[in-house]
Amino acid sequence: MIGKLSIDLHKLAKFTNLAIPILAILFFVAGLKVSFYFHFLTVTFLFLTIINFFYLKVQTTHSVLRNFGVLGQGRYMLESIGPELRQYLFANDTEEKPFNRTERAEVYRKAKNIDSASSFGSQFEFDSSEIKIRHSMFPISKDKLIPYRLTFGEERGVANSYTITKPFMISAMSYGALGERAVRSFARGAKMAGIPMNTGEGGYPKYHLDEGCDLIFQMGTAKFGVRNEDGTLNDDKLQELAQKDSIKMVEIKFSQGAKPGKGGLLPKEKITDEIAELRGVPKDRDVISPSSHAECKDIESTVAFIDHVQKATELPVGIKLCVGRPQQFEELVLEMKRQNVFPDWITVDGAEGGTGAAPKAFIDRVGMPLFPALKSVNDILAKNEVRNRLKLLASGKLVAPGRQMVAFCLGADAIYSARGFMLSLGCIQALQCGNNTCPVGITTHDPVLQHGINIDAKAPRIANYVHNLEHDLEELLASAGCRSVKELTFDHLFVPSESTLYPFIQSN
Amino acid sequence: MKNKAYIFSWIAQLIAVVIMGQTLFFKFTGHPETIAIFEEKLNMPGGQYVIGIAELIACILLLIPTSVAYGALLGAGLMTGAIIGHITHIGWEGNHLTLGIMAIITLVSCISVLIIRRSELPFIKSALKEQ
Numbered sequence: 001m002i003g004k005l006s007i008d009l010h011k012l013a014k015f016t017n018l019a020i021p022i023l024a025i026l027f028f029v030a031g032l033k034v035s036f037y038f039h040f041l042t043v044t045f046l047f048l049t050i051i052n053f054f055y056l057k058v059q060t061t062h063s064v065l066r067n068f069g070v071l072g073q074g075r076y077m078l079e080s081i082g083p084e085l086r087q088y089l090f091a092n093d094t095e096e097k098p099f100n101r102t103e104r105a106e107v108y109r110k111a112k113n114i115d116s117a118s119s120f121g122s123q124f125e126f127d128s129s130e131i132k133i134r135h136s137m138f139p140i141s142k143d144k145l146i147p148y149r150l151t152f153g154e155e156r157g158v159a160n161s162y163t164i165t166k167p168f169m170i171s172a173m174s175y176g177a178l179g180e181r182a183v184r185s186f187a188r189g190a191k192m193a194g195i196p197m198n199t200g201e202g203g204y205p206k207y208h209l210d211e212g213c214d215l216i217f218q219m220g221t222a223k224f225g226v227r228n229e230d231g232t233l234n235d236d237k238l239q240e241l242a243q244k245d246s247i248k249m250v251e252i253k254f255s256q257g258a259k260p261g262k263g264g265l266l267p268k269e270k271i272t273d274e275i276a277e278l279r280g281v282p283k284d285r286d287v288i289s290p291s292s293h294a295e296c297k298d299i300e301s302t303v304a305f306i307d308h309v310q311k312a313t314e315l316p317v318g319i320k321l322c323v324g325r326p327q328q329f330e331e332l333v334l335e336m337k338r339q340n341v342f343p344d345w346i347t348v349d350g351a352e353g354g355t356g357a358a359p360k361a362f363i364d365r366v367g368m369p370l371f372p373a374l375k376s377v378n379d380i381l382a383k384n385e386v387r388n389r390l391k392l393l394a395s396g397k398l399v400a401p402g403r404q405m406v407a408f409c410l411g412a413d414a415i416y417s418a419r420g421f422m423l424s425l426g427c428i429q430a431l432q433c434g435n436n437t438c439p440v441g442i443t444t445h446d447p448v449l450q451h452g453i454n455i456d457a458k459a460p461r462i463a464n465y466v467h468n469l470e471h472d473l474e475e476l477l478a479s480a481g482c483r484s485v486k487e488l489t490f491d492h493l494f495v496p497s498e499s500t501l502y503p504f505i506q507s508n
Numbered sequence: 509m510k511n512k513a514y515i516f517s518w519i520a521q522l523i524a525v526v527i528m529g530q531t532l533f534f535k536f537t538g539h540p541e542t543i544a545i546f547e548e549k550l551n552m553p554g555g556q557y558v559i560g561i562a563e564l565i566a567c568i569l570l571l572i573p574t575s576v577a578y579g580a581l582l583g584a585g586l587m588t589g590a591i592i593g594h595i596t597h598i599g600w601e602g603n604h605l606t607l608g609i610m611a612i613i614t615l616v617s618c619i620s621v622l623i624i625r626r627s628e629l630p631f632i633k634s635a636l637k638e639q
Contacts, residue, residue: 043588
């Protein structure tokens with residue numbers, strides 16, 4: 001009979017567990033008879049024997065170590081570097097989540113101003129679920145494009161209306177989720193690029209203000225920075241903030257795509273003395289924002305609250321939400337019509353949106369994805385003839401021109417992105433955002449790790465990224481035969497039957 | 509409670525560093541008695557430099573807060589070797605008794621540090637964490 005060569009790991013482990021003490025004795029004898037240098041090995045194996053005894057007989061938490069001893073550590077060691085090995089060596093260019101290597105590389109190239117042309121063919125699936133953009137047989141020349149311009153607050157005639165000239169904005173990331181250097185890099189980059197930056201719900205802005213970029217102050221459900229003790233809005237604090245030159249607009253966050261129906265979450269590992277002070281919270285536990293605003297008990301009070309903030313700040317005021325039920329959103333719109341109060345914009349955040357920390361079930365399972373949600377919102381606003389009363393912003397994995405173009409076709413007026421800008425800053429998708437151990441120093445307060453970011457070197461990457469996104473958008477618009485994003489419609493999309501947008505084709 | 513344990517750990521670390529450190533002078537300057545032990549008793553010509561460098565590394569690791577546990581591990585290993593040497597080759601007569609007792613004191617110090625800082629040890633901490 002021919003025996004097959006195979007490795008029985010349990011037998012190997014048993015052999016090792018026996019061999020370690022025997023080797024310790026053999027080396028002791030060798031140290032005695034041959035050379036004292038053998039005692040280096042005697043001591044090493046003596047210690048291994050002690051550790052192995054601890055694993056096999058004393059500790060009770062790890063079954064693998066109880067059965068396999070030191071060899072069992074091999075599993076934990078390899079497992080601990082698994083994510084790195086997969087990312088470096090084994091993962092396909094299009095299989096990583098949330099952003100695969102192709103998508104990340106596109107952002108890196110844009111941020112570094114390297115030509116992003118690809119060769120030979122697309123890595124995408126062409127027969128299944130990928131939405132495509134319908135080009136025109138007669139593309140227009142780029143000099144026919146109408147320069148982009150969007151004014152928030154013009155519908156209400158707000159005195160302090162705010163105009164953007166590029167359809168991109170840095171989405172909400174709080175100081176807390178981000179470290180100081182990352183905030184400064186984003187803010188300085190935003191100023192260079194001429195785009196606004198959302199402060200996130202991290203309390204009174206500090207480092208954002210130092211860099212002098214245009215800011216959208218985000219008011220989360222906990223109202224950090226503008227709250228009373230009981231969690232309600234402190235009008236005086238809000239007005240004081242709204243009078244600052246840099247604060248151009250205010251965004252009320254109702255929900256976030258990564259954790260809709262839950263408030264923000266900042267793990268205690270990331271709460272420094274300064275953050276505790278800026279937010280007015282204790283240091284020794286996770287900060288969990290309430291799931292809704294104290295003022296907003298129902299649809300009526302929610303719309304009244306928007307009105308209140310608009311009057312208090314005299315700035316354009318928008319809302320951000322992730323859609324759960326389109327019908328519920330329609331009820332909100334009807335109430336807006338009844339009270340004749342409209343936010344100056346609505347940000348539709350897709351469930352695929354990013355976060356520093358959120359419960360896994362919420363990241364994975366709660367909320368509508370961006371495209372069907374955005375399409376529903378746009379349709380509901382149009383159906384009720386109020387689409388012209390506000391602007392529509394889209395966010396949720398919109399890091400590259402392809403998906404951004406789809407969002408424009410679904411009705412978006414401008415694009416919010418957070419992770420796109422993080423990637424520009426050097427994010428390597430290590431998925432450590434909630435642990436204060438970000439290896440590139442973006443989502444950490446550890447000064448040693450933050451050393452990785454040189455603000456002067458990184459801020460221009462933000463500007464490069466915006467510039468190259470704008471370039472690609474112009475090319476795509478020209479190929480579609482449209483002079484501006486306003487001319488893009490749902491008909492510019494080719495939607496295959498597997499797509500989440502397919503039901504809208506049928507209902508149209 | 510934890511702070512007291514750490515103060516005790518630092519006292520033990522300093523004892524180990526002082527004892528190992530003062531022998532380095534004899535090892536690196538080639539004191540006749542040291543050479544006699546390494547060449548005649550242990551049959552390790554030049555061994556004082558090998559052991560001396562290892563002890564110097566242990567001393568440095570014991571003084572850097574992030575690597576104390578590793579320094580204690582190395583120190584404990586070296587002292588175990590030293591005690592084996594006393595038992596099998598050197599013996600405990602006269603001056604050798606003093607040296608042997610110092611090795612034992614250092615070993616006890618290092619093991620105390622290891623016990624106090626067991627949660628910092630790479631192969632142990634994961635098994636201790638959830639207990």
